[in-house]
Amino acid sequence: MLLRVIVSPQEIRRVTLQDVPLSVDELCSVLRNTLGLRGNFLLQFEDPDFGNELCNLTDIKDLPTERATLKVLFTFSEPLSDSTLDTASLSSQSPRSSTTANPSPGSSGDSTDWPDPFVIPGFSHDVEFQLRAANDAYANDGTVMVISKSVKSEILDRLADCITKITPYPTKVNLESVAKALVVKHPCLREPGSGQGWYSWKFSLVFKMGNYRQRMMAAGFPEVLVNKRKRGQGNAKPVKKSKKGEIHYLPQPPEGQTAVKTEKDCETMLLEVQKRDPDLQVLDELMTATFSKRRQEIIGDEPLISAVMDRWPALFTERQVIAEFRRIVAKDLLESFLGGLDAFVPSLLQLYRSAAASGRKLALSSILDSLQKEDTNQN
Template identity: 45%
Template sequence: MLLRVILGQEDIRRITIDSMPETVIGLHLMLKNMLGLEGDLVVQFQDPEFSNELCNLSCMSELPKDKVTLKVYSKNLESHQTDSTLDTASLTTSSEESHPPSASRLRQLPQPFQIPTFSFDVELKLRHGNEAFHKDGTLLDVSKDTKSDILDKIAEAIYVHNPYPTREEYDLVSQALVEKHPCLREPGSVNGWYCWKFSLKFKMGNFRQKLRLAGCPELKINSRSPGTPGKGKLKRARKSEVNFLPDLPEGKTQGSLEDERTEMVTEMKKRKIDWQQIKEMMNSTFSLRRKQIVEDEPPVADVRARWPALFSERQIEAEFARLTSVDLKGSLFAGLDKYLLRFLEVYRARSGLVELNSLLSTLDNDSSNQRQRAVVLMGLPYYLKDVAKLYKKVQVTDAEEDWTKGMAVGILMAEQNDRVGFAVVLEEEIIFPSISDFPTAVALLMGLLFALNIDYPRGLKYTFEVIQKVLMDIGGGQCTALVHGLKNRLLRKKK
């Protein structure tokens, strides 16, 4: 079926789909996945019975059979900006020429979670059930069909935010369900929603399987052939990426995208590189690149050989925006400046940590904003008691082969007299040399970890979690206890 989707006066898309969803909610889910929309949608269609004037869509049977024009609004977004979102229909825009993208589209469930509206008959049963519960405490006897309808709708609502919810998120949703509909409480569990939680986990598994069989890339990647031994690492968005594994662009094939990749490699070998052409081809080949990186998990050196343009500073920033809809440097620096003074106060309160005291003492000679940012970032591993080092100091007179020895992830600080240069290191290889300051080096390192789908090293997991979830505000709704405690200290006003 052919869809003409109007998102704005200058953003009208042509999309081809195999078949339309059976329900309006299913259509909303499909549009959110394909167009990168968030929040509650309003979908209107051109009604042929009223001279193609727009009408709100309330039933799928109202739509024409072969092709239809839809106008889509997102209630939660003031405008839909194509430079901050990627979709399967168009990958030709870039965030490089725009304002920093919104950070509101995160891979986490909203708090509180909004229970969706169910079918008319189920809503009627729940209304009568809630009235009876408030009158004399009577619980609703839920039939198999009613329970299935409830779980189906909630699973769809969860999937829009996160295909792989955490245990805490299942608790959150189950609790929200019985709070909105107390007649569904379970008399045999302490909190009243224990069985709903496990039924919902089972339903989400079935829902993912249906989408996996339908060809959803992000779920299909975790399918296993019969007889596959062991249970490998689940390949899913682990850092709140909103475009973790997108579909191929409309009208493109894997072969045509591979041809573009080859053309890019040739372009990058030229003395005068056409960066505008590189930008366009990097946008276009984003889905192929993610497929290769996520599925094959190649070494950094192999990715660098196949995608040399990705290892330029401007493209790391662009790739980070494609993945997260967040500005790389802007979000980190804004977060640092927001918490800068509180971080320094918290550090000074840990007077027993020699490393922190040493870093803080450097502010006596240089108290500039840039130096304060660097001290905050350098001090994180010591404050959080991470066992690994975020940075390594070397002298330019040292043997170069020893500079990166043993460094899987980190920042190199090369000192010469009173000058210091910075470089980003991955897998004992310098990726970005000659960086002017430490905060910029940290930003580029974060961009590489996202772009190359590299897990945070175990010895620095709390440090990178603070950088991502507290400073950059990406996925900050779910933190470990240690990071949550630090965040509370930063937000607490000084007495």
């Protein structure tokens, strides 16, 4: 299948798929790996039944079989509506999983933004030819491939390139998923005598990613470059900053957002904040537009809190604290907090019951008595 993918007016890519995806989520994962897309997005396609007008892609069967034009619409930077800021009750919240395998378009996303399953990319023509022949031999008599140094190097380089487009700092679980997907797609690469068949690939990826980050740092890649700090003064060695859980840790500026325009937006924001009744919608749009600049200043320069308050006063309002949390980790702050609090409620109640059983008089005795009669959180 041949795809023409419109990422932005300035970036239109040509993508060739060897296998037709079975679902829209799988297609999103393939494009995420192939094009290095980050954040949540939905897909639109040119529908031939309506004069090639764009329609949202909700069913993979709607996509033309041989050639299609897709448009990527990012959804993670949408400003929050007033309804998002409403505080829900404890009884209406439920703990959410910290990882979601495949975030669907329009969802709030997950804390890792890692595709599941990981889509193994294509390699060069000669390597693909060798793998195809070795896979046939493995299917016939179980013979594994004798991998040359050049073939292994290309496989690891290609995988590291795809991983880096998602995150330069994958976890061990992430690398395990890549190694598993590799031997599933190419069983000839399984390790002889190994129970799982992918352990050596995982450790090879660990070292390869370290070398790849060094290359990215030499190229000036900001998300890797910013993670090197100097402790104190003098000849202290650089110390790598601890890994963070942010999805949009150090995002690139959006299309059309130049440094001059960002400064004008900052000035407009400062004037808007000083008003007695500032326009909240305007502040949402300005804070979203200047998000990349703000992250670069806070992470790169590490300013004092007082300097941040002078530079970004809108950031210290309740509405923007919640909005900034969503921009960084793509999750709702109140929902995450209340969901986490729900997880601790049984332990806290058990602690109070133990204290009450020991004869200590508690201010929450009446509440505990009520919970003994009704131990459900449903209304």
